Amino acid sequence: MRSKLAKYGAILIVVIALASIAQAGCSCRGGGEGTWDGPAWAESTLDGSSNEAATVSGTEAGIGGEEVNQADSDGNDKICSPAISAQKLLDWLGGDSKPLIVYVTNTPPKSSSYIDGSILLPSRSLIQADGSLKPLSDLAEVLGNAGITEDDDLVIYGDCFSCGDDTFVFWAIKYLGHQKVQILQGTPEDWAAAGLPKAATTTTRPAATYSPDTCPELLADYDSVAGGEVQVVDARSPDQFAAGHIDGATNIDYNRVIEDGWIKDDSALTEIFGDLDRDRPVAVYTKNGGRASIVWYALQNLGYDARLYTWNDWLSHQS
Known part of the structure; x- marks a missing residue:
């Protein structure tokens, strides 16, 4: 009996190791199959362009436009010493x-x-x-x-x-x-x-x-957002959020996660993200990918399964 258990245990270890190797190509978590249409997303207009600015303490300061997401292949662990x-x-x-x-x-x-x-x-x-x-x-x-x-x-x-x-x-x-x-x-x-x-x-x-x-796991798509498969974070300012946002979105202004030129510490981030469920994926969007990427980075730094989404994509499905 012990020999059989040892044998099965060895097989299980090999399977786990192979699974880890298979995931190593991305070393990131996310939506899995069916969450993203890469070519369509890459050709769609994002919410920021090269002349779009990122708000710094209420003033605009510049990046050019996309959104970011990443996560670890080991569940809610910090990814890749970021x-x-x-x-x-x-x-x-x-x-x-x-x-x-x-x-x-x-x-x-x-x-x-x-x-x-x-x-x-x-x-x-x-x-x-x-x-x-x-x-x-x-x-x-x-x-x-x-x-x-x-x-x-x-x-x-x-x-x-x-x-x-x-x-x-x-x-x-x-x-x-x-x-x-x-x-x-x-x-x-x-x-x-x-x-x-x-x-x-x-x-x-x-x-x-x-x-x-x-x-592709680093991006959320319209269906997952509209269908409630992900939690949605709007990383724009409260005024922008009040002017219009995705139904059910939580407003977390990207300025809230920054202090002294860097991401706030884990305890502060834990409080900021306190209303989010760690066991559910999070899609972050803004009209400027730079802003969304900052909140996305803070989320993944706490081990959340964070993905990027765009306000433009949402609007394109509302007409």
Whole structure:
């Protein structure tokens, strides 16, 4: 009897291991089959465009437009170490195997200096002129032209976390199935205090071929939102929410999840998201993907199964 139990236990371990390997292509949770029509979504107009702004303390400040979602293959666990401290990055840069540092803000840094070795990947480069996400092949080409491959260790940073560039690009890269990507935690002042090396310009890498392994689970579709399969969070301002929103949506202004240039701590986020059910997926939307991506990032950082949705898609189904 014991030998049979041991045998079955070994088989179960193998099955679990194989299942984990099968999920490793995305390392993200989400809607599963039938939740997203990728080509249709990628060609649809999103709620932000390259001239759309992200509100920072009530003023508009700029990103270009999509929405972001991610989650872990292990249920409500934090995904893929999504943040790295300045000190840990400094230590990493001192080793033999260095990460690729990616600057994602659409304008040069206010300090006129980049982290040494940074390449440039503006969030706007992932968006079409009409505000829609570029097709998959074009996204892969953008990354490849920047010298990025799917095997690179990426550290993303920008000059304005509350503008949403960091979290949007993070989402987009995770959507392409990239495994090793993190956001640099903190502010430019924190990075300078940690002693991260500076440079006056970005660097370039030879063009490469980027082979995506997409994660459609990072997006919610109209049917799942309209059918009540997901909880819906409107990350716009209270005034925008009052002017019109998806039925049943909870208003969580993206400004509420930010403090001192970074995501608030877990205890604060737990209180902010207290009305949400951790056991049900959450779709976050705004008219600006940068804003939605910030709230999405905060949700997944607490282990929620968070996905992205767009106000434009909802409106397109109301006519």
